[in-house]
Amino acid sequence: xxxxxxxxxxxxxxxxxxxxxxxxxxxxxxxxxxxxxxxxxxxxxxxxxxxxxxxxxxxxxxxxxxxxxxxxxxxxxxxxxxxxxxxxxxxxxxxxxxxxxxxxxxxxxxxxxxxxxxxxxxxxxxxxxxxxxxxxxxxxxxxxxxxxxxxxxxxxxxxxxxxxxxxxxxxxxxxxxxxxxxxxxxxxxxxxxxxxxxxxxxxxxxxxxxxxxxxxxxxxxxxxxxxxxxxxxxxxxxxxxxxxxxxxxxxxxxxxxxxxxxxxxxxxxxxxxxxxxxxxxxxxxxxxxxxxxxxxxxxxxxxxxxxxxxxxxxxxxxxxxxxxxxxxxxxxxxxxxxxxxxxxxxxxxxxxxxxxxxxxxxxxxxxxxxxxxxxxxxxxxxxxxxxxxxxxxxxxxxxxxxxxxxxxxxxxxxxxxxxxxxxxxxxxxxxxxxxxxxxxxxxxxxxxxxxxxxxxxxxxxxxxxxxxxxxxxxxxxxxxxxxxxxxxxxxxxxxxxxxxxxxxxxxxxxxxxxxxxxxxxxxxxxxxxxxxxxxxxxxxxxxxxxxxxxxxxxxxxxxxxxxxxxxxxxxxxxxxxxxxxxxxxxxxxxxxxxxxx
Amino acid sequence: xxxxxxxxxxxxxxxxxxxxxxxxxxxxxxxxxxxxxxxxxxxxxxxxxxxxxxxxxxxxxxxxxxxxxxxxxxxxxxxxxxxxxxxxxxxxxxxxxxxxxxxxxxxxxxxxxxxxxxxxxxxxxxxxxxxxxxxxxxxxxxxxxxxxxxxxxxxxxxxxxxxxxxxxxxxxxxxxxxxxxxxxxxxxxxxxxxxxxxxxxxxxxxxxxxxxxxxxxxxxxxxxxxxxxxxxxxxxxxxxxxxxxxxxxxxxxxxxxxxxxxxxxxxxxxxxxxxxxxxxxxxxxxxxxxxxxxxxxxxxxxxxxxxxxxxxxxxxxxxxxxxxxxxxxxxxxxxx
Numbered sequence: 001x002x003x004x005x006x007x008x009x010x011x012x013x014x015x016x017x018x019x020x021x022x023x024x025x026x027x028x029x030x031x032x033x034x035x036x037x038x039x040x041x042x043x044x045x046x047x048x049x050x051x052x053x054x055x056x057x058x059x060x061x062x063x064x065x066x067x068x069x070x071x072x073x074x075x076x077x078x079x080x081x082x083x084x085x086x087x088x089x090x091x092x093x094x095x096x097x098x099x100x101x102x103x104x105x106x107x108x109x110x111x112x113x114x115x116x117x118x119x120x121x122x123x124x125x126x127x128x129x130x131x132x133x134x135x136x137x138x139x140x141x142x143x144x145x146x147x148x149x150x151x152x153x154x155x156x157x158x159x160x161x162x163x164x165x166x167x168x169x170x171x172x173x174x175x176x177x178x179x180x181x182x183x184x185x186x187x188x189x190x191x192x193x194x195x196x197x198x199x200x201x202x203x204x205x206x207x208x209x210x211x212x213x214x215x216x217x218x219x220x221x222x223x224x225x226x227x228x229x230x231x232x233x234x235x236x237x238x239x240x241x242x243x244x245x246x247x248x249x250x251x252x253x254x255x256x257x258x259x260x261x262x263x264x265x266x267x268x269x270x271x272x273x274x275x276x277x278x279x280x281x282x283x284x285x286x287x288x289x290x291x292x293x294x295x296x297x298x299x300x301x302x303x304x305x306x307x308x309x310x311x312x313x314x315x316x317x318x319x320x321x322x323x324x325x326x327x328x329x330x331x332x333x334x335x336x337x338x339x340x341x342x343x344x345x346x347x348x349x350x351x352x353x354x355x356x357x358x359x360x361x362x363x364x365x366x367x368x369x370x371x372x373x374x375x376x377x378x379x380x381x382x383x384x385x386x387x388x389x390x391x392x393x394x395x396x397x398x399x400x401x402x403x404x405x406x407x408x409x410x411x412x413x414x415x416x417x418x419x420x421x422x423x424x425x426x427x428x429x430x431x432x433x434x435x436x437x438x439x440x441x442x443x444x445x446x447x448x449x450x451x452x453x454x455x456x457x458x459x460x461x462x463x464x465x466x467x468x469x470x471x472x473x474x475x476x477x478x479x480x481x482x483x484x485x486x487x488x489x490x491x492x493x494x495x496x497x498x499x500x501x502x503x504x505x506x507x508x509x510x511x512x513x514x515x516x517x518x519x520x521x522x523x524x525x526x527x528x529x530x531x532x533x534x535x536x537x538x539x540x541x542x543x544x545x546x547x548x549x550x551x552x553x554x555x556x557x558x559x560x561x562x563x564x565x566x567x568x569x570x571x572x573x574x575x576x577x578x579x580x581x582x583x584x585x586x587x588x589x590x591x592x593x594x595x596x597x
Numbered sequence: 598x599x600x601x602x603x604x605x606x607x608x609x610x611x612x613x614x615x616x617x618x619x620x621x622x623x624x625x626x627x628x629x630x631x632x633x634x635x636x637x638x639x640x641x642x643x644x645x646x647x648x649x650x651x652x653x654x655x656x657x658x659x660x661x662x663x664x665x666x667x668x669x670x671x672x673x674x675x676x677x678x679x680x681x682x683x684x685x686x687x688x689x690x691x692x693x694x695x696x697x698x699x700x701x702x703x704x705x706x707x708x709x710x711x712x713x714x715x716x717x718x719x720x721x722x723x724x725x726x727x728x729x730x731x732x733x734x735x736x737x738x739x740x741x742x743x744x745x746x747x748x749x750x751x752x753x754x755x756x757x758x759x760x761x762x763x764x765x766x767x768x769x770x771x772x773x774x775x776x777x778x779x780x781x782x783x784x785x786x787x788x789x790x791x792x793x794x795x796x797x798x799x800x801x802x803x804x805x806x807x808x809x810x811x812x813x814x815x816x817x818x819x820x821x822x823x824x825x826x827x828x829x830x831x832x833x834x835x836x837x838x839x840x841x842x843x844x845x846x847x848x849x850x851x852x853x854x855x856x857x858x859x860x861x862x863x864x865x866x867x868x869x870x871x872x873x874x875x876x877x878x879x880x881x882x883x884x885x886x887x888x889x890x891x892x893x894x895x896x897x898x899x900x901x902x903x904x905x906x907x908x909x910x911x912x913x914x915x916x917x918x919x920x921x922x923x924x925x926x927x928x929x930x931x932x933x
Contacts, residue, residue: 247931312929323792324861326794326855328856385788386787386911387787391814406788
């Protein structure tokens with residue numbers, strides 16, 4: 001290490017947590033850095049005097065004239081200018097000036113930073129980018145920061161601020177940018193060389209620049225960033241201070257549990273530190289030992305951590321509905337958490353469809369989850385993941401939430417279930433709704449309890465894969481052999497429900513992947529249909545089906561349909577079924593699985 | 598939301614404030630140490646009846662989180678809990694014999710105490726059987742959370758009730774005074790909650806969990822509400838509208854994100870189902886001072902005789918807050 005002591009000067013802007021600031025200042029001074037401190041104007045005089053007295057034993061620490069540093073205003077720049085001038089005038093050995101705040105914490109020994117900077121004597125470290133090229137701006141003002149005037153405070157006089165922005169936009173009022181200046185923006189925290197800083201502060205154009213930037217919005221992120229471009233010999237556009245911002249533009253805060261992360265980042269300085277993070281202050285402000293390392297800062301891990309936090313706040317976890325995430329319609333970012341398959345009519349047409357599908361695809365296959373009597377979980381368990389029970393009344397409290405819960409609870413495992421018009425809620429008695437007793441004046445509460453609404457949710461969900469054999473609901477009726485008048489009534493009801501449902505699935509707004517066969521078509525070539533199902537689920541690509549489920553005995557089904565027609569009820573959803581005594585094609589040996597070679 | 602509706606909610610809020618003011622007469626101070634409250638202190642407000650067995654752990658948990666002062670209302674206890682509390686240096690205690698129901702289940706009393714002592718403070722309103730869990734609660738004190746909420750201009754923080762229960766009959770493992778209730782009741786339901794939005798007050802209404810499953814399967818819409826907003830940067834104009842489920846002004850109820858993101862939220866681990874429960878249920882049924890004609894306790898009493906084991910094969914065992922975060926019961930939001 002050859003770096004001379006005192007070649008790095010620190011300008012520190014302080015407004016709260018003065019105790020912590022004092023600790024940090026002592027750390028800088030112990031590392032050989034002179035420090036110029038700016039204390040925000042609103043800090044009351046008694047506090048300020050006490051603070052100054054507490055640092056009186058350090059001759060390398062001086063205090064600069066105080067300005068009022070309101071967020072986004074010129075005061076911060078004015079304070080920085082004054083303090084930097086004082087630094088340059090009083091400490092002639094300083095080669096680099098580091099701008100820090102009271103809540104900045106040096107993570108690596110000061111000697112490492114001075115040595116590292118001494119190896120780069122002509123480089124200015126200041127994040128500086130043109131407005132067009134970065135997506136940083138919050139609140140929709142990017143280029144306009146430099147072309148409009150901002151006399152009103154955004155924090156305290158938001159209305160006036162917004163009105164005046166609108167006014168200038170409407171009348172096309174624009175400011176002239178001083179010649180030679182190209183607006184750049186970047187982090188407020190920089191480290192500049194003496195040469196660059198002097199050039200900025202002693203430039204003959206400084207009055208013009210100051211006048212212009214005084215009315216720019218958030219000048220502390222653009223004044224030095226723009227002017228350094230005019231004078232610097234070598235700019236590295238990055239800040240040596242690790243500072244992450246969240247989606248609203250306010251800095252993320254570091255706590256004790258970030259200790260290891262900060263250690264491994266190899267960054268020189270981090271902000272903002274929670275003032276009560278004792279472990280961080282204890283760990284990083286202790287005496288320096290060993291030979292300084294010269295590693296470059298590597299904040300990748302921290303970047304990822306905070307990027308994920310922003311992602312969680314703005315996009316959330318798809319398919320999760322919970323106390324602090326309840327998206328409005330069309331803003332769900334994923335109606336459900338994972339892909340699932342819905343089978344309509346298959347369990348009616350094939351006697352052992354569920355177990356066959358589970359074997360053929362290795363997925364979790366439920367029965368009719370929405371059956372009227374109970375929830376038919378796989379294996380007819382009475383409780384399923386997440387402690388969902390098979391109680392139909394609990395499920396019908398909100399059918400869609402039941403499904404999203406089931407899918408959320410089984411993340412990582414493909415769910416399949418049977419569905420059909422027989423699962424529809426009776427129209428009159430939709431449960432749920434505003435009669436809830438827990439909150440009697442609950443206003444217009446509403447559950448997704450109507451059948452059409454449920455169909456719509458399925459249809460809108462890109463995660464849903466829906467296979468329908470239309471009209472297959474007639475098979476259980478046909479096999480039940482009940483009184484014909486009752487069968488006719490039920491057939492009419494089921495057909496109307498299914499027709500509505502299919503209409504929704506065929507809507508241009510549907511986003512689910514839907515495949516619909518008429519029963520006649522499917523029975524005509526069952527192998528093709530089943531193969532298509534397995535292929536679309538992505539399981540049968542490399543192999544042909546070795547086994548198919550056992551089809552129901554359809555002897556006399558055509559006649560059954562004909563009887564319905566004769567009663568004036570036209571079943572049309574199953575397609576053209578011959579009215580003759582036997583269906584078109586049947587498995588050669590009925591009630592026995594057959595193999596296809 | 599029209600001007601008329603806003604106006605009516607405003608009237609409603611004024612009414613609750615006036616009512617809280619009136620009900621202050623029912624409170625007799627036992628030990629008033631509110632002078633000790635300093636600017637920026639975090640306060641806990643609570644009303645209780647015969648909870649002596651839970652109080653030591655309750656105080657310990659919230660002291661460990663960094664709560665500076667407890668404002669407690671004793672509604673006619675006779676088990677020595679009040680005497681215990683009055684010896685605690687950071688507790689201010691009031692006593693009342695008035696009806697719990699007439700004070701809108703204690704809300705009026707606490708609204709009064711909050712407006713009197715809580716203005717400008719972060720106030721945590723919880724029952725003695727509710728233990729707050731929030732993101733990073735094992736490494737960051739409550740002050741870290743409230744500082745972050747302040748910095749983010751967030752005024753209220755959601756913490757859903759999560760009913761905890763033991764494995765096996767409730768009476769099998771006795772709870773020892775002062776011990777961690779998690780040693781006894783460490784199981785919960787992870788994914789059977791139903792949510793609706795209340796358009797009038799803007800809050801979410803959440804039901805489900807073991808109580809809905811075991812006691813309200815026949816009338817799920819009557820299952821107890823689980824949504825709670827216990828942590829609020831109090832202003833004397835605020836009131837709790839119904840328990841801590843919702844507040845007025847209604848903006849405080851927007852603790853959830855509507856555009857797909859997740860806001861930060863915590864959980865209240867609810868230790869109702871300890872061995873003390875059946876005695877409590879009988880007593881409360883006798884008093885008839887609970888919500889909705891004590892319907893909840895009627896349902897409990899019916900079931901308690903039969904089989905009081907809430908545990909099932911798919912119950913989850915509590916590990917830490919990260920587990921609850923991964924299960925989607927709470928969220929870190931953008932707090933990292």
